[in-house]
Structures are given as structure tokens and as C-alpha cells.
Amino acid sequence: MIEAELSRSVARWCSGASGVTGAAKLSGGASQETWRFDIVHPDGPIGAILRRSPKGYGAAPTRAAGLAAEAQLMQLAFEAGVPSPRVLHVLTVEDDLGTGFIMQRVEGETIARKILRDEEYAAARPLLARQIGGILAALHRLPQDKLPELRRRGATQEIAEFERDYRSLNWPKPVFELALRWLRDHDPGPAAETTLVHGDFRNGNLIIGADGVRAVLDWELAHLGDPMEDLGWVCVNSWRFGEIDKPVGGFGTREELFAGYEAAGRKVDPSRVTFWEVMGTLRWGIMCGGMMQRFREGPDHSMERAMIGRRASETEIDLLRLLAPRGS
Amino acid sequence: MQDEPIPIELTKSVADFLRNDIAPLISGHQAFKLRVAINILDLVTRQLTREDESDAKEIERLRALLGLEGSIAELNRVLAERIARGEVDLATPGLAEHLWATTMDKLAVDQPNYASYRRELDRSG
Numbered sequence: 001m002i003e004a005e006l007s008r009s010v011a012r013w014c015s016g017a018s019g020v021t022g023a024a025k026l027s028g029g030a031s032q033e034t035w036r037f038d039i040v041h042p043d044g045p046i047g048a049i050l051r052r053s054p055k056g057y058g059a060a061p062t063r064a065a066g067l068a069a070e071a072q073l074m075q076l077a078f079e080a081g082v083p084s085p086r087v088l089h090v091l092t093v094e095d096d097l098g099t100g101f102i103m104q105r106v107e108g109e110t111i112a113r114k115i116l117r118d119e120e121y122a123a124a125r126p127l128l129a130r131q132i133g134g135i136l137a138a139l140h141r142l143p144q145d146k147l148p149e150l151r152r153r154g155a156t157q158e159i160a161e162f163e164r165d166y167r168s169l170n171w172p173k174p175v176f177e178l179a180l181r182w183l184r185d186h187d188p189g190p191a192a193e194t195t196l197v198h199g200d201f202r203n204g205n206l207i208i209g210a211d212g213v214r215a216v217l218d219w220e221l222a223h224l225g226d227p228m229e230d231l232g233w234v235c236v237n238s239w240r241f242g243e244i245d246k247p248v249g250g251f252g253t254r255e256e257l258f259a260g261y262e263a264a265g266r267k268v269d270p271s272r273v274t275f276w277e278v279m280g281t282l283r284w285g286i287m288c289g290g291m292m293q294r295f296r297e298g299p300d301h302s303m304e305r306a307m308i309g310r311r312a313s314e315t316e317i318d319l320l321r322l323l324a325p326r327g328s
Numbered sequence: 329m330q331d332e333p334i335p336i337e338l339t340k341s342v343a344d345f346l347r348n349d350i351a352p353l354i355s356g357h358q359a360f361k362l363r364v365a366i367n368i369l370d371l372v373t374r375q376l377t378r379e380d381e382s383d384a385k386e387i388e389r390l391r392a393l394l395g396l397e398g399s400i401a402e403l404n405r406v407l408a409e410r411i412a413r414g415e416v417d418l419a420t421p422g423l424a425e426h427l428w429a430t431t432m433d434k435l436a437v438d439q440p441n442y443a444s445y446r447r448e449l450d451r452s453g
Contacts, residue, residue: 172408175427178418181411242443303364310371313434317444320431324424327451 002035002097006050009095009102010039012089017041017153020048032067036105048088052100069148069221071101073196076146083213084137106215108207112241115208116250124212129252131212131235132201133260139216140195140227140266147196152224154190158279159183162286170288175316179282182323188272191226199223201230202239203249228269231257232276237318238284278322285315331397336376343369382433389426 007019023037032053039046051067065073068090077084085103115121153161163180166173199221207215233239235247235254243250248257258268292309294300333341346366354362383400389398390403398406402448410416418424432452435445 172405174404174407174411175431177408177411177426179419181414237444240443244443244447304366307368307371310438313431313438314442314444316431317435317442317448320424320428321444321448324338324418324427326403326424326428326448 003037005095005097006037009089009091009097012094014039014041014046016043017046021045042132047105049085049103049105050097050100051103052091052098055096065148065150065222067100067211067220069150069217071103072148072220073142074103075221076142077139077216077219080138080142082135082142083207083215085215085217087299100241105208107113108209108214110204110207111219112203112239114249115203116241116243120210121208124208124210125251127212128208129246129248129254129256130252130260130263132206132248133231133257133262134264135213135216136198136201136230136234137261137266138151138262139198139201140230142196143144144196144224147224150196150223153197154194154225155183155187155275155279156189156312158225159187162241162279162283165290166286169286171289171292173285173316174313175319176282176285178323179278179319183275183279183282186278188226188269188275191272193227193267194224195227197223197227197229198223199229200233202234202236203241203251204239206249212327226272226276227266229276229279231261231268231273232278233280234326235273235277236280236284238281267294278319281315281318285319288312288315329368334376336373339369339373339376343373369396371437374440378433382436386426386430386433389422393422393426394421 001023003020003023004055006023010017010020017039019040020037026034026049027188032051035050037048037050039048040208041263045180051070053067068190071087071090072082075087078086085106087101087103089102091097091100091102109115109118109121115126159180165174166180198216198219200218201216205216205218207217234249237244240246240250246252247254251310254270254273258270259288261268288308288311291305292312295302295305343366346362346369351359351362351366387400387403390400390407393408394403394410396406397401407416416423428448432445432448435442439445
């Protein structure tokens with residue numbers, strides 16, 4: 001079992017480690033898995049997380065940066081003071097665990113609805129929008145000469161890519177067409193400054209504790225591009241989980257987000273943020289269509305996937321609220 | 329003509345059975361899967377209840393907007409193409425109203441508790 005392989009691995013790079021216990025799979029599709037486990041150590045157990053592509057699943061999907069890049073980015077973020085787990089080990093062939101990495105486990109909550117409703121986070125919630133602004137500013141300032149090889153994507157290429165994804169679904173949706181048209185008409189062109197973009201920075205990909213953000217997760221969509229993309233994506237209504245009047249993840253206002261970002265010494269371009277919020281809303285809608293397609297064509301013929309296909313209409317109403325608001 | 333009970337009554341009876349008699353008996357991941365299953369049956373029931381009327385109204389709006397006859401799928405395809413080509417946009421009389429009405433009808437089936445939908449429903453009065 002995986003504990004035997006993990007035990008052999010930790011013995012090689014964690015001085016004093018005598019094995020692992022409590023390995024449990026937290027999530028996983030066919031190509032990528034996340035496991036939790038504890039490293040047995042004389043100083044007390046060390047909580048750890050394994051992110052890996054199992055053997056035979058080396059190839060990453062085209063948009064993904066790959067697990068090696070993810071590990072490198074998390075380590076860079078950690079060193080720069082961005083809340084991030086410390087990377088303990090990048091898997092090698094000798095580990096016999098596939099490709100990926102092992103990181104320190106950060107305790108806290110990632111389930112968005114709990115973060116938005118549980119008493120435990122009540123004191124942290126009003127602070128999060130501003131804190132997220134500061135974190136994004138630090139993330140956008142990570143030294144570019146140390147970054148791994150990443151794809152470069154500006155607004156114009158993203159529009160073209162989403163249009164291609166959407167057309168390949170053969171799923172004519174007048175509201176999506178309207179959004180694509182709007183995006184082409186409002187394409188802001190190349191950003192004044194190209195930076196690292198996290199690509200999936202949102203409520204659900206953050207570990208939150210009573211004290212605020214403890215770690216930024218899921219760097220697999222990281223790329224080089226317009227930093228305002230991250231500020232727009234975190235505001236997409238799908239990530240407000242019902243708290244629709246608090247655009248930043250259901251936590252707070254755009255003004256707080258922008259203030260936190262600018263207090264950390266970076267400039268916000270609000271019209272670009274709006275552009276990326278529209279883009280992000282459409283992006284999630286097209287991803288819902290992709291889920292429907294994968295449900296139909298297999299191999300994942302699950303009920304959950306089928307139902308995500310039926311969530312595309314949520315992004316349609318959100319696009320209409322953005323582009324054709326009523327009663328205003 | 330098929331006999332009764334009608335499909336809406338049948339799917340609803342299965343959903344109610346799963347919800348009331350089976351859900352209390354199971355836990356963990358299987359309970360999560362069961363909730364998804366019940367949600368699907370509820371969605372199908374809502375669609376069977378509302379689809380005939382909402383489709384009829386949608387076709388009527390599409391005919392008026394496009395000046396064409398056709399099935400609901402064909403007319404939606406034509407509308408999508410015309411928007412893509414810029415021949416129809418938000419300045420076109422009736423387009424915004426049509427997209428809003430169509431989208432509200434979808435949410436009523438797909439996700440009637442979605443917060444944006446609840447807000448827009450309140451606005452409609």
C-alpha cells in the first residue's frame with residue numbers, strides 16, 4: 001500500500017523519520033490525487049500532504065502548469081512570506097510514487113460554506129477581503145527570474161481559447177455568445193505589466209483559520225499574464241457561495257480588496273478587474289459544459305458531474321446581471 | 329396517450345421515498361451521493377412540471393425576435409449565430425427581455441435556491 005512507499009520515501013529525506021501513519025486519500029480524479037498522512041518522528045508526528053499523479057499519468061492537461069512547477073511556486077511563495085505550505089520533498093523516481101511532491105500540512109478549513117457560516121471564522125471574515133488584497137500583491141511580486149517555465153496568456157489569447165473550448169462543446173448558448181462578444185469588444189489588450197498569475201485564487205482554494213488566510217493552494221493554473229485576472233476571478237459570483245453582496249469570495253467588498261492590494265504597494269485597474277470578472281464567470285460556465293461532455297462521453301459517468309453540467313445556467317444569470325442588469 | 333400516474337408523480341414518489349426512508353439510514357460518502365441523487369430527481373420533477381409552458385413561451389419569443397419558424401433547438405442556434413456575428417445585440421428590442429426570461433426559466437428548474445436567482449425573482453415581484 002501507499003504507506004510502505006511513503007515510509008521508504010520519508011526515511012530518505014526526513015532525518016529521524018521512522019515511517020508514516022494514517023495515510024488517507026482526500027481527493028482524486030484519474031490523473032491527480034491528494035493524500036494526507038503523518039510522518040512518525042522522535043520530536044512528534046509531522047502532518048504532511050502528498051500531491052501526485054500516479055504512475056502512468058505523467059502528462060498534465062494542457063492548461064496545467066504541472067506538479068513540479070506547482071511545488072516550485074509554493075516554495076517561492078513560502079519564502080516570500082505568502083501564506084503557503086512548506087514543500088518538504090519533490091518526488092523522484094526512487095520514491096516509486098509517481099510524479100508530484102510532499103508538503104507540510106496546514107491545519108484549517110477550505111470548505112467555502114463553512115468558512116462563510118461557522119462561528120469559528122466570524123472574527124476573521126470581515127478581515128479577509130483586505131488580507132486577500134495584500135496576499136495577491138505579494139504573489140504578483142514574486143521574482144520572475146526564479147519562476148518555473150509557465151505559459152503566457154493575456155486577455156486576447158484567453159478570449160480566443162475560451163471561444164474555442166465553447167465552440168467545441170457544440171452547445172449553442174445565446175448568453176455565452178453575448179458574453180464572448182462583450183469580451184471581444186472590451187478586450188483591454190496587453191497588461192501594462194506582466195506578472196505571475198495564480199489562476200485559481202478563490203474561496204475554496206484557501207486554507208482559512210480563526211486568524212485569517214493560512215495557505216494559498218491549487219497553483220496548477222498558474223501562468224504569466226495580467227495580475228488583474230486574479231482580482232477579477234476572486235470576485236466571480238460562483239465563489240461567493242450565496243453571499244452575493246460581498247463580491248470578494250463572500251467575505252467583503254471590492255474596495256477592501258483594492259485597498260489591501262494598494263496598501264502593499266501595487267496599483268489596481270478596476271476596469272480590467274471587471275473585464276476578468278466577466279471572463280471568469282464565462283470560464284466557469286464553459287467548464288460546467290466540459291463536465292457535461294465528460295459525463296456523456298465517460299469515463300466519469302458520475303451523478304455529480306452530470307449535475308455540474310446543470311450549473312451552467314448559474315453563470316448565465318450572473319453574466320446577465322453583469323452585462324444587462326435589470327431595473328437599474 | 330400513456331396511463332397514469334404521470335411521470336412527475338412517479339419521480340416525486342421515488343425522491344420522497346429516498347429522502348424520508350433511506351437518507352436517515354446512511355452516512356458518509358454514500359449519504360452525499362444519495363443527496364445528489366435526490367437533487368437530480370427533484371430537478372427532473374421540476375423540469376417535467378414546467379418545461380412545456382416555458383418552452384412554448386420561449387419559442388414564441390424566438391420567432392418574434394428572429395422572424396423564423398423552427399424547433400426550439402434550431403431557433404436557439406440561429407440566435408446564438410446572430411449574436412456571434414453582431415447582427416443582434418443588447419440594443420435589439422426584445423433581446424435582453426428574452427434572455428432574462430429564458431434564463432429565469434432555466435434557474436427555476438436547475439437551481440431555484442441560487443442566490444442571484446432569488447434576488448432577481450424578488451425584483452420581478
